Amino acid sequence: MTEKIKLSRYSFEFLKHLNTFILRANLFSAKQRPVIALSGGVDSVALAYSILLSVRNGICVTNKLPRFIHIDHGTRPEIKKEMISLKKWAAELGVEFSSVDLDLSLSDGNFEMKARSQRYKSFNSFLKEDEILLTGHHLDDSFEWTMMQSLKSSSLSGSLGIPVKGPRVVRPFLCLSKAQITRFAKDNGLMWFEDESNNDLDFERNYIRKLIKDNIAVKYPKYLKHYARRQNTLADKLGLSVFKNESTKLDIKKRDWGHIVKVEGSLNEHCLELSKLITKSSSKGRGRISDQYIKLVASYNKSNGEYRGPLSFSGGVKVYYSRPYVIIVSKGKSPHLYSVSSQIPDCVPFIKKANKKTSLKSAISIAEKKTQALLDEGVHFQLAWRNAHGQILYWF
Template identity: 25%
Template sequence: MLQRLQKHLDNDYPFLKGKKLLLAISGGIDSTVLLHLFHALPYEIAVAHCNFSLRGDESDGDERFVSEFCTEQNIRFLTIRFNTQEYATSRKLSIQLAARELRYNWFQRLIDEEGYDYLLTAHHLDDALETFLINLTRGTGLDGLTGIPGQNGQTLRPLLPFSRVEIENYARDNAINWREDSSNASDKYVRNRLRHQVVPVLKELNPNFLQGFQDTLHHLQQAETLTKDAVDSLYKKVVTEKDGQLSIAIEKLKLVPNYKAYLYQWLKSYGFTAWDDIYNLVEAQSGKQVFSGHYRLLKDRDFLLLSKQKTITDQYLEITENQEVALEQGRIKMYPVTNVTDNGDSRIIFVDKDKLKLPLILRKWKEGDYFYPSGMAGRKKISKYFKDEKFSLIDKENCWLLCSGDEIIWVVGKRADRRFTTEETTNTIIKIELQLW
């Protein structure tokens, strides 16, 4: 096993040479074998152990066991004690999720503060099978069937090609001691029930089941790569990104067979769960929306628009001379100048100070608002201006109006009102500009 592991590392993780490695060691058979293997290989290692305080003396015994081995072998040992039950209760998490969150947060701190390059965990082939089955029973996409990744950022799982039986054999053949976690014998958790009741039946039906599963994982991972290539290729043709918003061209999308699969791949990372509602947006009336925890997807004429849900902000702000105010898209600055240098930039206007009622007001639009657009005769309702300029619902929500009293001076960043422009008789010229972030 040692030689196979070294070959696996040389082929798949050649970048580990010369790096500082942090090994997550619980004291159980899997992580203890991982520790013995890497101690026998030419790598710089340290050990991180979490005491979750869930099994009383047994948890403390695990910590002592790992500590004593590291002391004997002159390996740096780092440990931490958590009140996992309290943490889980305060955050309304299961014990398993709480322990996972606690340990990985601590591992990341060690990497950041102690200068380790990678974290190594002892996940193996049977773990990948159990994860596959868990995801399968809960319902999942292709990504949920590709097993545990061998690398996820700075976290590596070098034992994934090895089965639990191989690890047990290595421990027995090399007289390796380990600590047995009593909770592993319980069927309280889904993973344990699968491990004790389902996986043995599968292995009994086919003695080569694990090898077949490994081959299946390889094929699924290849299929996932092909899928990603296709998804990325169509994304470039159908989706545009601007100011943190995604715009999906519906007519282009509908030309693709099974376009729902592409929508799923593009949007799954944004927390959506109501997939039928999302698919129905394609044929829905303009203005229909679907929400996730932090995002919304809006049908706007010929596009699906994805944007982050905004927190409630001030809808009424004031600004006066030699001042600036921050908005979502940038900051508004207002100051006197000696002459007009109009270059046609809609993000800059020049106004006559004597025509203003200071302080000016920044607010969102409301029904009935109107202004006198520069370069046009007559007046126009803001709602009609939005329609003519093809503003989406999101554009309308993001738009600010700069007002003098009840009169609109500027649809910010878009069009000025001609009533406030400078003339030859203007005494004081005020320059107002929107500087984008």
């Protein structure tokens, strides 16, 4: 399975929401390879498949295929068969698979904490330098954790829920509910396994989960929506939010034909502001723009500074980029080149050498008349002249 996969509308929106969250929270970079903690439950199976689909369809921040790691706690005899099925599934997907055996017992005191500690210790020992671990924790898990911490601790940070980021681990499904994840899994015909120990109410997490399902969720069906908003507000006030202030780092220059944007770092940190800028230049609604923007960010973050464009957006908008610049051209507009000699602060350089026998006046005239064509062809100019005026640069 190496080609792009056709998606249903729900799966498309699911992946769009997931990858927008990954970008905004800057969960991992284009240089990192995702490693999925694959238990075999619906959450981890859906995470593994959604990240793989995102990479294959070009909407993930990285183009590196994920690999899967499975942990056998040694507490269930049927897990060996499950591991074989997961390994076969990974092979069908063309994904690397590893399995680690632990020696734990359900009768151990504080089994949940010991199992968690051993799992992460094993994961860390298997991670390579350029890899990052992804787990399938979601909003429902975080709400359960918040409830448990609220009953056992008075710490505000402790009641924030499960962290989105940790040392070499991220949890991209914390922007989704269990119901949304299960629907995605069913929508794509995925198979998963149910762990019978999840029904054992002697475990604290299972007891809280049943309490929520049988009582809170019935009485307050929108509890997760309000929980997510409240926790984001609290995290922001405590200075613990994963969403950075985006508006202070973009250097935006307005032109009569569009905008020139100088970007510091990756586009992940500027998702909201830059997508709004593109939407403002378009005659279409923001839904379609959002879809296209995800692909722009993924492409930009994978580039090594080479020129690319035009990327066509709904409403006639064209976008070009060459790190660290993004050039947004509004519908029906054409950018203009200007030229001066010597030092030019914050210019957009062009990198093709001209014939030094060509007169300066002729070179400028040709470039100014063919700006749009030069952009479409990806032609960059850097005209060096052996005279007192020094180097000539073209910029927007």
